[in-house]
Amino acid sequence: MLAPASVLDYRELARRRLPRVMFDYVDGGAFEEATLNANRNDLQRLALKQKVLRDVSHIDTSVALFGQRMELPLILAPVGFAGMMARRAEAQAARAAEKAGIPFTLSTVGICPIEEVRRATSRPFWFQLYMMRDRGVVREIIARAAAANCGALVFTVDLPVLGTRYRDIRNGFGVQLSSIARMRLGWNVARHPAWIYDVGVKGRPLTFGNLAGVVKDATSLGALLAWTTTALDPSVTWKDLEWVRGLWKGPLIIKGVLDEDDAREAAAAGAEGIVVSNHGGRQLDAARSTISVLPKIAEAVGSKVTVLMDGGIRSGQDVTRALALGADACMIGRAWVYGVAAKGEAGVAGVLNTMKRELRTSMALIGKTRVEDIDASVLQH
Numbered sequence: 001m002l003a004p005a006s007v008l009d010y011r012e013l014a015r016r017r018l019p020r021v022m023f024d025y026v027d028g029g030a031f032e033e034a035t036l037n038a039n040r041n042d043l044q045r046l047a048l049k050q051k052v053l054r055d056v057s058h059i060d061t062s063v064a065l066f067g068q069r070m071e072l073p074l075i076l077a078p079v080g081f082a083g084m085m086a087r088r089a090e091a092q093a094a095r096a097a098e099k100a101g102i103p104f105t106l107s108t109v110g111i112c113p114i115e116e117v118r119r120a121t122s123r124p125f126w127f128q129l130y131m132m133r134d135r136g137v138v139r140e141i142i143a144r145a146a147a148a149n150c151g152a153l154v155f156t157v158d159l160p161v162l163g164t165r166y167r168d169i170r171n172g173f174g175v176q177l178s179s180i181a182r183m184r185l186g187w188n189v190a191r192h193p194a195w196i197y198d199v200g201v202k203g204r205p206l207t208f209g210n211l212a213g214v215v216k217d218a219t220s221l222g223a224l225l226a227w228t229t230t231a232l233d234p235s236v237t238w239k240d241l242e243w244v245r246g247l248w249k250g251p252l253i254i255k256g257v258l259d260e261d262d263a264r265e266a267a268a269a270g271a272e273g274i275v276v277s278n279h280g281g282r283q284l285d286a287a288r289s290t291i292s293v294l295p296k297i298a299e300a301v302g303s304k305v306t307v308l309m310d311g312g313i314r315s316g317q318d319v320t321r322a323l324a325l326g327a328d329a330c331m332i333g334r335a336w337v338y339g340v341a342a343k344g345e346a347g348v349a350g351v352l353n354t355m356k357r358e359l360r361t362s363m364a365l366i367g368k369t370r371v372e373d374i375d376a377s378v379l380q381h
């Protein structure tokens, strides 16, 4: 490959650059990966209807969400441990997102802290919250996001427990290993010197930046993962959402909704947005694909809340498909992480350029010049 052309090309570059344990952590899903695969397959099954002889000389890919104008109907999704894929990856990706005119979302369990991403950017980015048992820590982190002028709080609710990802177990991520297995893991890592230098030397400190001082033993990846499983609160209910609502004055987005009643409840609880998401197929394996549940959820909430969708979006054609079925915009997770792992900030910029070009071409060929005009009529039944 002389130059990456598509998001899947960036995936291939990331696969070559990362140690196997890192690539599989990003690429994999829960259990048998049925939901992970369904996200992609169900999107690809949707055919777009070609329309000709429309004036498509001026294509506008911009949208307005929560009072913010965005150049594309795309948001970079929160990804934990992203800074393990490239040096200070969250700051690099946030810069690329800002240049592309779209929001970046920082994960609670990112490597870069809120303040570092704030320094790297000049426009508001979004912050993603996990509910931890220690409500004092949660209160403080929400205050830090507000102080950094974050444009939205994305409250992720589909991780009361951490999904089991078989690839991680097989690769020894967060698992006790025999000494032979440890040597094999070390050998695989040693064969990726560019990654070791970028992340292990230049990318330090490798801990959860937002939780420095809270995570007691951040000496290894396994320790961070183990901390996550004990610190996150499985007892969270809609009542806690009210508490978060009381603390956060800006737009509040509930991420991880797959059911119409839950979507209505999120709207009733005062959320301005929802993300139809199955966490990229990393939590409940056997859950439906997001594209298949999107239309009913969008219909159930109508215009009461902004509907975002993620899971399997890898191209501008996928974005068009999601818009057609009721999404106001899409989040992308793995797509940007492949980009940053492959080529840092330039890789994220490359992914976003690729998707923008694909979206523009798709819009021209379905005869639509504005994002708002894309509806179910663009699908071939």
Ligand SMILES: Cc1cc2nc3c(=O)[nH]c(=O)nc-3n(C[C@H](O)[C@H](O)[C@H](O)COP(=O)(O)O)c2cc1C
Residues within 6 Å of the ligand: 025, 026, 027, 039, 077, 078, 079, 080, 081, 107, 108, 109, 128, 156, 255, 277, 278, 279, 280, 281, 282, 310, 311, 312, 313, 331, 332, 333, 334, 335
């Ligand atoms: C490696 C990885 C880590 C993730 N970490 C988080 C996280 O910390 N918080 C969160 O809300 N979602 C997290 N997600 C889910 C993403 O935000 C998003 O929902 C998902 O990646 C969308 O699917 P896609 O990767 O197919 O685009 C993670 C996803 C991946 C792949």
